Amino acid sequence: MHDAGKVIPGIIAFVLFVTVPFWTNFGKAAPKPQPEIPKEYKKCVESKEFMRREHMKLLRKWRFDVVRNNMRIYINSEGKPINMSLQNECLRCHSSKKKFCDVCHDYVAAHPYCWNCHIPPEERKGWATKEVKSLTEEASSEQPASHH
Amino acid sequence: MLEKALVGSKKYYALVFFLAAIFLVGFFFFLKQLKFGLGITGMSRDVSWGFYVAQFTYLVGVAASAVMVVLPYYLHNYKDYGKLTIFGEFLAIGAVTMCLLFIVVDIGQTHRLFNVLLHPTPHSMLFYDMIVLNGYLLLNLICGWTALHAVYKGTKYPSWVKPFIYLSIPWAFSIHTVTAFLYAGLPGRHFWLTAVMAPRFLASAFCSGPALLLILIYIVKAFTRFDPGEKAIRALAKTITYALLANLFLFGCELFTSFYSGIPGHQFSIKYLFAGLHGHMKLVPWMWTAYALMLVAAVLLVIPQTRNNLGLLPLLCVLVVIGTWIDKGMGLIVGGFVPNPLERITEYMPTFPEVMISVGIYAAGFLIITVLYKIAISVMESRGLI
Amino acid sequence: MVIDTRVCQKYAPCEDCIHACHHLHNVPQIPYKKHEVKWIWKDEFEHAFPDTAHEYANEVLHGREFLLLCNHCEHPPCVRVCPTQATFKREDGIVMMDMHRCIGCRFCMAACPYGSRSFNWRDPRPFIKNPNPRYPTRMKGVVEKCTFCTERLAEGKLPACAEACKHGAIVVGDLADPNSEINKILREHFTLRRKVHLGTGPSVFYII
Numbered sequence: 001m002h003d004a005g006k007v008i009p010g011i012i013a014f015v016l017f018v019t020v021p022f023w024t025n026f027g028k029a030a031p032k033p034q035p036e037i038p039k040e041y042k043k044c045v046e047s048k049e050f051m052r053r054e055h056m057k058l059l060r061k062w063r064f065d066v067v068r069n070n071m072r073i074y075i076n077s078e079g080k081p082i083n084m085s086l087q088n089e090c091l092r093c094h095s096s097k098k099k100f101c102d103v104c105h106d107y108v109a110a111h112p113y114c115w116n117c118h119i120p121p122e123e124r125k126g127w128a129t130k131e132v133k134s135l136t137e138e139a140s141s142e143q144p145a146s147h148h
Numbered sequence: 149m150l151e152k153a154l155v156g157s158k159k160y161y162a163l164v165f166f167l168a169a170i171f172l173v174g175f176f177f178f179l180k181q182l183k184f185g186l187g188i189t190g191m192s193r194d195v196s197w198g199f200y201v202a203q204f205t206y207l208v209g210v211a212a213s214a215v216m217v218v219l220p221y222y223l224h225n226y227k228d229y230g231k232l233t234i235f236g237e238f239l240a241i242g243a244v245t246m247c248l249l250f251i252v253v254d255i256g257q258t259h260r261l262f263n264v265l266l267h268p269t270p271h272s273m274l275f276y277d278m279i280v281l282n283g284y285l286l287l288n289l290i291c292g293w294t295a296l297h298a299v300y301k302g303t304k305y306p307s308w309v310k311p312f313i314y315l316s317i318p319w320a321f322s323i324h325t326v327t328a329f330l331y332a333g334l335p336g337r338h339f340w341l342t343a344v345m346a347p348r349f350l351a352s353a354f355c356s357g358p359a360l361l362l363i364l365i366y367i368v369k370a371f372t373r374f375d376p377g378e379k380a381i382r383a384l385a386k387t388i389t390y391a392l393l394a395n396l397f398l399f400g401c402e403l404f405t406s407f408y409s410g411i412p413g414h415q416f417s418i419k420y421l422f423a424g425l426h427g428h429m430k431l432v433p434w435m436w437t438a439y440a441l442m443l444v445a446a447v448l449l450v451i452p453q454t455r456n457n458l459g460l461l462p463l464l465c466v467l468v469v470i471g472t473w474i475d476k477g478m479g480l481i482v483g484g485f486v487p488n489p490l491e492r493i494t495e496y497m498p499t500f501p502e503v504m505i506s507v508g509i510y511a512a513g514f515l516i517i518t519v520l521y522k523i524a525i526s527v528m529e530s531r532g533l534i
Numbered sequence: 535m536v537i538d539t540r541v542c543q544k545y546a547p548c549e550d551c552i553h554a555c556h557h558l559h560n561v562p563q564i565p566y567k568k569h570e571v572k573w574i575w576k577d578e579f580e581h582a583f584p585d586t587a588h589e590y591a592n593e594v595l596h597g598r599e600f601l602l603l604c605n606h607c608e609h610p611p612c613v614r615v616c617p618t619q620a621t622f623k624r625e626d627g628i629v630m631m632d633m634h635r636c637i638g639c640r641f642c643m644a645a646c647p648y649g650s651r652s653f654n655w656r657d658p659r660p661f662i663k664n665p666n667p668r669y670p671t672r673m674k675g676v677v678e679k680c681t682f683c684t685e686r687l688a689e690g691k692l693p694a695c696a697e698a699c700k701h702g703a704i705v706v707g708d709l710a711d712p713n714s715e716i717n718k719i720l721r722e723h724f725t726l727r728r729k730v731h732l733g734t735g736p737s738v739f740y741i742i
């Protein structure tokens with residue numbers, strides 16, 4: 001084999017490169033995630049095991065039913081009707097996204113973008129930065145006064 | 149054959165690196181766009197498509213125009229185009245790739261692009277556009293590559309590609325027809341709502357595409373031993389001439405319908421483009437430039453002495469390319485949005501990042517074309533064909 | 535939906551409906567005109583009805599402002615062109631947006647002859663001053679428009695704009711039912727629809 005002198009170090013360098021995340025995390029096993037379970041409530045939509053495994057599928061189905069089929073009530077395996085809403089139903093009990101959702105999602109490096117639109121409890125106050133606030137106030141003061 | 153792309157002259161490497169560098173600059177701005185959103189461009193609620201879609205439309209035409217060399221060669225056995233067809237097909241590959249990239253940068257949710265496949269929607273023209281464009285890319289890859297491979301092996305192209313070649317001919321017409329239908333089927337956009345949209349698209353494609361091909365061929369000719377032959381060049385010049393005349397004629401038809409009928413809605417966009425509307429006239433100089441260039445080119449191409457002047461021809465091609473590029477790109481797209489459905493006027497000009505992203509895509513496309521042309525030239529050289 | 539523009543004119547410049555809708559649905563107030571997002575807004579006769587307006591129109595019409603929103607067309611071009619069915623027509627006739635699916639190609643914006651649609655050119659959140667925690671926002675890169683308050687209809691409530699109007703200018707009902715209140719109003723009044731000649735069949739009527 002000609003060029004073995006170049007090829008073999010090349011392969012080694014490549015292998016090292018693609019395994020960089022592995023090496024940088026080596027020996028730093030993160031502790032098992034402990035999402036905070038709401039105390040006041042005993043039962044979720046379905047069993048704990050089901051929710052742990054299937055919550056994303058369930059939410060996807062809900063999303064489809066609500067937006068596209070105009071169906072808003074989910075009947076769970078116990079026959080109990082539940083309002084299909086992430087923002088208004090799930091988060092009613094799970095009152096913190098940080099202490100619940102994010103705990104596992106961060107652990108497995110999943111970044112669901114539900115929160116780009118659905119408002120987590122932590123952010124109910126809004127996002128307006130100072131600069132934008134003054135801009136919008138300016139704009140609204142230009143319009144005729146509104147009656148509230 | 150691919151290895152031919154890896155060894156070349158210094159100039160070849162320089163060009164490849166230059167194009168790759170520009171592509172990276174464009175990519176950098178694309179990352180910025182991903183971060184901020186499409187608000188980084190000059191587009192707005194009223195002019196919701198702009199420079200990207202304009203480039204897309206123009207390049208679909210360039211891609212479709214490969215048929216202008218493929219058709220005479222394969223259907224009419226016009227031998228003089230023998231060497232040109234591969235270049236035509238490779239230009240189409242580059243052009244379709246750019247089209248697809250322009251779609252990628254234009255949509256707001258880039259990572260959801262595949263929703264178009266996940267939820268196929270046969271009543272949407274965009275769905276067909278996606279099919280025909282990708283199909284056309286594939287067809288040209290198959291036809292161009294096997295044709296070149298045959299040259300490489302010193303044989304005739306295998307008979308199994310024949311059906312693909314024949315298919316690619318109507319397919320080329322289809323890509324531009326469907327692209328015209330994107331616009332021509334929308335109620336309330338008077339400027340686009342016209343049955344001659346598809347014919348006009350084809351006409352402008354069949355002058356601008358071959359003109360671009362000729363310019364590229366002249367460049368290739370200057371740097372390599374490749375020569376398609378005077379006869380081929382002259383024949384292509386005739387195609388450009390007829391198509392350009394058809395394009396201008398169809399535009400004249402539009403003018404007649406709009407102004408003889410006297411319906412205001414049909415006139416607004418044209419007035420905006422050529423005279424300005426209520427003092428808004430950003431595109432006026434551009435449009436007059438476009439039509440001046442096309443008219444001058446048309447006159448000089450019609451006169452046999454100037455058309456057959458092989459030194460002047462590339463210059464005329466440049467006029468055609470620039471003229472149609474303005475007319476069919478910005479003119480057609482932005483013109484359709486001004487005035488808006490409420491007859492209010494919002495003007496549009498691309499922003500710097502928008503232009504840089506577009507330039508980056510052009511660099512990517514021309515990089516592909518450069519590499520493909522390089523392979524083709526090397527193969528032909530190795531066979532002693534040039 | 536029927537809008538009695540005489541009432542709107544009488545109480546001008548009242549914008550209760552607009553504020554109610556935009557607050558409830560977390561529609562951002564973006565001061566930069568080109569990036570504007572709006573579901574319901576007002577414009578003059580010449581712009582609301584460009585094909586009907588003429589220079590001899592009487593003063594009353596001239597000064598009147600018209601509420602504009604998605605017409606929930608019977609044959610909606612926006613639905614026809616959408617490549618992903620992110621815009622679709624429900625069985626009850628409401629033209630609905632699925633923001634989870636929209637790829638932001640803006641084909642629907644080119645197709646809508648009424649300018650009813652807005653695109654999120656940037657992250658809208660910083661421009662929502664006082665968000666409604668019960669309704670989502672949108673993210674950059676999707677198109678949005680009036681959804682006819684499907685979330686409220688499901689609870690048996692009226693659309694927010696109709697409810698917010700203290701003067702009863704907005705009446706909502708079932709066009710398919712010949713005995714409905716709305717059909718009665720339509721029989722008794724002279725109404726206009728926007729750009730009927732395009733064949734879209736708009737479902738918003740204006741009492742003049």
Ligand code: SF4
Binds near residue numbers: 604
């Ligand atoms: S008004 Fe526009 S957005 Fe609304 S249904 Fe009609 S075409 Fe679609």
Ligand code: SF4
Binds near residue numbers: 616642
């Ligand atoms: S922007 Fe969204 S809703 Fe509009 S046509 Fe494209 S995918 Fe459909």
Ligand code: SF4
Binds near residue numbers: 695
């Ligand atoms: S019907 Fe609902 S979404 Fe539509 S304009 Fe009225 S309040 Fe807004």
